[in-house]
Amino acid sequence: MSVSPSPQSIEKCRKFWANVAKKNGWYKEPFYVQVWADSRGEITDSVSFDGLQEDIVELIGDFAHCASCDIVIDLDFDKWYCDDYNTYCDNCQ
Secondary structure, three states, rough: OOOOOOOHHOOOHHHHHHHHHHHOOOOOOOOEEEEEEOOOOOOEEEOOOOOOOOOOEEEEEOOOOOOOOOOEEEEOOOEEEEOOEEEEEEHHH
């Protein structure tokens, strides 16, 4: 199952990019960031730019939704199985 990045880790990225924006004259409030995170919630990359209108969190990796409970399954790390048509998490096996 995937985990979203913590608000604190997103704020750390926001602080970094806000400093860059202030030094280069494009800081404005509210200030938004885009982050990429793995299924464990670890941020692997981030960016900000003048045109962002909201925070964006992108999960990276191979994911599927469980056909029974609709949770997000990380196909690289979670236990899962599939039949001829659907993918299921380990809990719905």
